Amino acid sequence: MVSVAIMGHGVVGSGVAEILLTHKQKLFASIGEEIYIKKVLDLREFPDSPIADRFTKDFEEIINDLEIRIVVEVMGGLHPAYEFVKRCLKAGKSVVTSNKELVAAYGAELLEIARVENVNFLFEASVGGGIPIIRPMNQCLVANIVDEVAGILNGTTNFILTKMIEDGMQFRDALRLAQELGFAERNPSADIEGHDACRKICILASMAFGKHVYPDMVHTEGITGITLEDVKYAEKFGCVIKLIGRVKKLKNGMIDIITAPMLVPFKSQLANIDNEFNGIMVRGDCTGDVVFYGKGAGKLPTASAVVADIVDCCTHLKQRRFLYWADGKGDNIINVNESEFAMYVRAKGKDVAVKAEALFGSIQSINTPGKRTAFTTGKMPYGEFIKKINKLSADGVEILSTIRIGDL
Structure with a gap:
């Protein structure tokens, strides 16, 4: 039997508990062991829950319970989620989370702690909800x-x-x-x-x-x-x-x-x-x-991805899954002004297309009543586009909207 704790009993947390309780046999068949919910952390009370006796308002009951090997963080937000997850990893407990804000802000640090402690930090549900992507x-x-x-x-x-x-x-x-x-x-x-x-x-x-x-x-x-x-x-x-x-x-x-x-x-x-x-x-x-x-969201789709990570942790209790990236300082990211896109522009004024073509070269344009025009440019660095659009504005053209065109 593998004992787990769930921190948070909101939409996703209650969905995780529901799947673990209603899909016991299927999960047992996958890993050969029962996944047992030992604690659920929430400040609210749920007297009608089938596991009402396992609720706690004290995080220390989870961190000090040596039988709990896997902790699920579905509280959301950064604090106290970050502090709780960090302590769990340092205590030798694997952690599963759906918290994109947490992973985006502290992923490198938490993955490094997991590496040092030889435990897992998994977050499949943090990006696509029920869509497998990580x-x-x-x-x-x-x-x-x-x-x-x-x-x-x-x-x-x-x-x-x-x-x-x-x-x-x-x-x-x-x-x-x-x-x-x-x-x-x-x-x-x-x-x-x-x-x-x-x-x-x-x-x-x-x-x-x-x-x-x-x-x-x-x-x-x-x-x-x-x-x-x-x-x-x-x-x-x-x-x-x-x-x-x-x-x-x-x-x-x-x-x-x-x-x-x-x-x-x-x-x-x-x-x-x-x-x-x-x-x-x-x-x-x-x-x-x-x-x-x-x-990409929803109670059971997201909970499904969380439970998949729990199962992964259960099968790797003594061996860390290789999921890792180093910390970054942004020195590998170009400035937005260097980013190249073709652009869409919606504008108002006299002779918009003529003036735009003089600045941007070949464009595609559509005119509508009321001196409104939309046009698309070729691909160029965004900083160059801004300089040209400012010149167009200075030439009496009112810029109503600019949107990038994705080459997807």
Whole structure:
């Protein structure tokens, strides 16, 4: 029997407990031992739970229990999650977490502690919820040199953009619907401002390229400035708008990483991923493009990924799984102004297309009534684009929107 503790009994934590209780026989068949929930840490009480007698409000009961070999952290947030996880690892307990904020902020440090203590720190559910991505990248694609990872990493924003694209909803109305359906939090800022997707691409970049990438190193934009006009123009250019997290290795060994809305061409495998679904593309030198698709959140999908990590820990109690990256200082990341993209611009004024062509060279443009014009440029460093767009603005053109075009 392997004793585990679960820290947090919210949506994911209760889902983990549910799977461990209802899938006992299947899990036993997988590892040859029973996985026993010995403690559940939560400040609330759950008298109707079938394991109500195992709840505790005292973390010390978990850290001091030598029988508990695996601890599941599904509390969320950084504190006290970081302190609790660090103490568990140092006490020789393996830790499984779904906490992307924790992994993005402290992953390198916690992986190093796990290495020293010969225990596991696993976090499959931190990026894609129920979508397998960490383990496939670490095992199935290990023979590949990864050139690029890009994806729709946030279901809330993808749902909102889908409603704008398919139903013609305004941003605020689509956000309100997402909240009513439980896809968005009451305070949705982490989603709609891009921070959630940024944390996830940081984790994937750290895995793919071996150095920790911290969220504050990554240029991040959300979707709050996207309008129905942009959505309609994007369609005319043969694209849809998606919030994309992307990291790409350059020929000089540096990496280009960003989280931002992008025009995604219809031909891209990411273009047809809609509603609350996520899609992650890994581009390897041997496999080419491999896409992982599914629900990126939700009680049981996320809990399923957590339980898979628990099973992995159970089968590696005396042998650490090799999952590791070094700390990073950002010296392998190019400045956002060096990042090269083709760009979409929506503008208002007289002779916009003529003035834009004089600055940008060959462009594609669409004119609409009211002296409004949208155009797309060729690929160029973002810093160069900003200089040219500022000149266009100084020439009497009102810039209404600029969005990158993803070559995905």
